[in-house]
Amino acid sequence: MKITIKKSDYDRIYEHALKERPDEACGLIAGVDREDGVREIQKVYLLTNIDHTNEHFSIDPKEQLASIKDMRANGLSPLGNWHSHPESPSRPSEEDKRLANDSKASYLILSLQEEGNPVLNAFHVEGEQGARTVRKEELIVIEEE
Amino acid sequence: MNITVAGTKKEVADGLTVSALIELEQVETPQYVTVSVNEEFIGSDTFDAHVLKEGDEVEFLYFMGGGAR
Numbered sequence: 001m002k003i004t005i006k007k008s009d010y011d012r013i014y015e016h017a018l019k020e021r022p023d024e025a026c027g028l029i030a031g032v033d034r035e036d037g038v039r040e041i042q043k044v045y046l047l048t049n050i051d052h053t054n055e056h057f058s059i060d061p062k063e064q065l066a067s068i069k070d071m072r073a074n075g076l077s078p079l080g081n082w083h084s085h086p087e088s089p090s091r092p093s094e095e096d097k098r099l100a101n102d103s104k105a106s107y108l109i110l111s112l113q114e115e116g117n118p119v120l121n122a123f124h125v126e127g128e129q130g131a132r133t134v135r136k137e138e139l140i141v142i143e144e145e
Numbered sequence: 146m147n148i149t150v151a152g153t154k155k156e157v158a159d160g161l162t163v164s165a166l167i168e169l170e171q172v173e174t175p176q177y178v179t180v181s182v183n184e185e186f187i188g189s190d191t192f193d194a195h196v197l198k199e200g201d202e203v204e205f206l207y208f209m210g211g212g213a214r
Binding site (some may be wrong): 028055100 | 152177185186206208209210211213214
């Protein structure tokens with residue numbers, strides 16, 4: 001699957017992740033699944049990691065609920081979530097896979113491992129616990145005029 | 146009675162519990178779902194006992210979390 005994100009939204013995620021370091025940062029993504037098969041992120045949500053650590057994240061459920069209502073009010077669909085890996089690569093950890101419970105979601109991971117060289121990838125996770133399969137999605141950052 | 150589920154108005158049987166609604170809505174992997182009723186989160190241990198009432202607004206949220214290791 002192809003998934004697109006606006007450069008401005010990418011920048012917001014990156015800046016938020018830098019601000020939250022050394023903790024992991026997290027949030028939601030929303031938009032539309034277009035008829036041509038492209039998943040288009042139209043809005044990102046910068047939410048609170050209630051774990052406040054550099055090794056785990058849990059999205060604040062109250063903020064998650066408020067975000068879902070905002071998506072609905074704006075005609076957007078929930079597409080998945082994003083989180084940062086402050087000190088590790090941009091790929092799902094075992095815990096990420098274990099907790100990826102929505103097979104329709106896209107999971108974006110922003111690695112800050114290399115200073116000044118952030119890496120953002122998108123993944124799709126499916127299958128039963130213990131037998132999860134991960135597929136990398138084609139993430140395209142859209143430069144705006 | 147009429148309730149709202151994930152933003153959609155629905156007519157359901159009187160006395161419906163949260164557990165019954167989860168089954169009715171065919172919620173995927175319900176063990177990982179958090180439920181709010183009228184913006185109040187309710188514990189999974191009360192799903193069987195929590196009886197919904199007219200006008201309730203119910204949301205199902207997947208826990209979203211992970212880790213770097």
